[in-house]
Amino acid sequence: MTLYPTEPTLVPLPRIDDPRGALSFLQAPHQAPFPIRRTYWIYDVPGGELRGSHAFQNTEEIIIALSGSFEVILHNGTVEQSWRLNRSYVGLYVPRMMWRTLKDFSTNSLALIVASTHYDENDYIRSFTDFRRLAGCA
Ligand code: TYD
Numbered sequence: 001m002t003l004y005p006t007e008p009t010l011v012p013l014p015r016i017d018d019p020r021g022a023l024s025f026l027q028a029p030h031q032a033p034f035p036i037r038r039t040y041w042i043y044d045v046p047g048g049e050l051r052g053s054h055a056f057q058n059t060e061e062i063i064i065a066l067s068g069s070f071e072v073i074l075h076n077g078t079v080e081q082s083w084r085l086n087r088s089y090v091g092l093y094v095p096r097m098m099w100r101t102l103k104d105f106s107t108n109s110l111a112l113i114v115a116s117t118h119y120d121e122n123d124y125i126r127s128f129t130d131f132r133r134l135a136g137c138a
Pocket of ligand 1: 038042050051
């Protein structure tokens with residue numbers, strides 16, 4: 001069981017292979033180290049578009065490429081890391097207080113995001129300057 005990591009972490013998801021096809025799943029607390037309160041998904045992204053470019057003060061997430069591929073770039077105020085997600089049985093755990101950007105979506109890609117909070121615009125930090133200050137890096 002994953003125990004509340006403070007760093008971004010790739011989370012291997014179960015994959016049940018069967019002659020009829022494969023099945024994967026995500027449940028708390030085994031694969032999602034937080035209570036799941038919301039899911040949303042991003043799709044039909046035109047070539048070259050970016051999503052995200054903000055941080056959350058409290059929300060933790062797991063991002064999965066259910067179809068296609070895209071890049072997730074995470075910045076903790078000091079260090080930037082990136083991952084190309086392209087497997088429906090691997091999630092990326094994103095802790096709170098990470099500046100995050102999703103980009104380079106392949107055609108027909110589908111990003112599923114599982115979140116620890118209900119939607120709250122007040123949880124967003126939309127200025128990178130404010131983010132660095134709140135992260136104690138400014
Ligand atoms: P936003 O999180 O800014 O999108 P992205 O980070 O992918 O660029 O959300 C875009 C819009 O969708 C914004 O008006 C808020 C709305 N929204 C909801 O109403 N509920 C949700 O759970 C999410 C994630 C967004």
